[in-house]
Amino acid sequence: AQTVTQSQPEMSVQEAETVTLSCTYDTSESNYYLFWYKQPPSRQMILVIRQEAYKQQNATENRFSVNFQKAAKSFSLKISDSQLGDTAMYFCGYSNSGYALNFGKGTSLLVTP
Amino acid sequence: GAVVSQHPSWVICKSGTSVKIECRSLDFQATTMFWYRQFPKQSLMLMATSNEGSKATYEQGVEKDKFLINHASLTLSTLTVTSAHPEDSSFYICSARGGAAGTDTQYFGPGTRLTVL
Numbered sequence: 001a002q003t004v005t006q007s008q009p010e011m012s013v014q015e016a017e018t019v020t021l022s023c024t025y026d027t028s029e030s031n032y033y034l035f036w037y038k039q040p041p042s043r044q045m046i047l048v049i050r051q052e053a054y055k056q057q058n059a060t061e062n063r064f065s066v067n068f069q070k071a072a073k074s075f076s077l078k079i080s081d082s083q084l085g086d087t088a089m090y091f092c093g094y095s096n097s098g099y100a101l102n103f104g105k106g107t108s109l110l111v112t113p
Numbered sequence: 114g115a116v117v118s119q120h121p122s123w124v125i126c127k128s129g130t131s132v133k134i135e136c137r138s139l140d141f142q143a144t145t146m147f148w149y150r151q152f153p154k155q156s157l158m159l160m161a162t163s164n165e166g167s168k169a170t171y172e173q174g175v176e177k178d179k180f181l182i183n184h185a186s187l188t189l190s191t192l193t194v195t196s197a198h199p200e201d202s203s204f205y206i207c208s209a210r211g212g213a214a215g216t217d218t219q220y221f222g223p224g225t226r227l228t229v230l
Contacts (some may be wrong), residue, residue: 045221
């Protein structure tokens with residue numbers, strides 16, 4: 001079974017600064033999908049960014065970008081110019097086409113003024 | 114696009130009663146929907162995978178007779194918690210796989226908070 005590990009239970013960053021959340025995964029598949037979801041206090045899961053394993057180029061979405069290292073099985077999320085609204089739980093997820101997401105335990109991010 | 118709704122958003126029921134939760138994909142067709150359970154300050158735990166027109170696939174340890182799942186159409190899946198007990202109190206979240214073809218992206222509903230007294 002595929003496992004997803006988020007080694008940082010909690011992180012804090014000041015507004016306007018940059019923060020990187022770590023995620024590693026274990027799989028024997030060659031093609032798969034990786035995701036970062038954000039869960040604010042409302043508990044609505046919001047897709048932040050996705051990466052297809054066969055694409056070498058790192059995905060970016062405005063202030064959010066990933067560092068995808070396939071050989072190292074690493075998928076970190078970088079948040080630039082952090083905003084107060086970025087405060088949330090962040091879950092890293094792995095999916096092998098058609099199957100459910102495997103989530104890590106999450107990283108609680110607090111953005112302070 | 115890719116909006117998923119859940120109803121109700123919260124429900125309180127007495128022990129021994131049944132509760133039905135609906136999950137709808139509003140602007141896309143979802144051949145596959147998933148049901149998760151989340152305890153406070155924990156990650157999402159997959160309960161079952163629901164495919165339109167076929168029986169749901171349950172994860173190990175999930176009682177299929179207690180958590181009845183029906184996926185009758187491409188836009189609706191329901192989870193019925195039968196004979197609910199206080200230990201079934203939790204936050205239930207559904208997701209639907211769809212949107213642009215080939216993205217394998219899941220979009221999540223807003224969740225349902227179930228409290229069993």
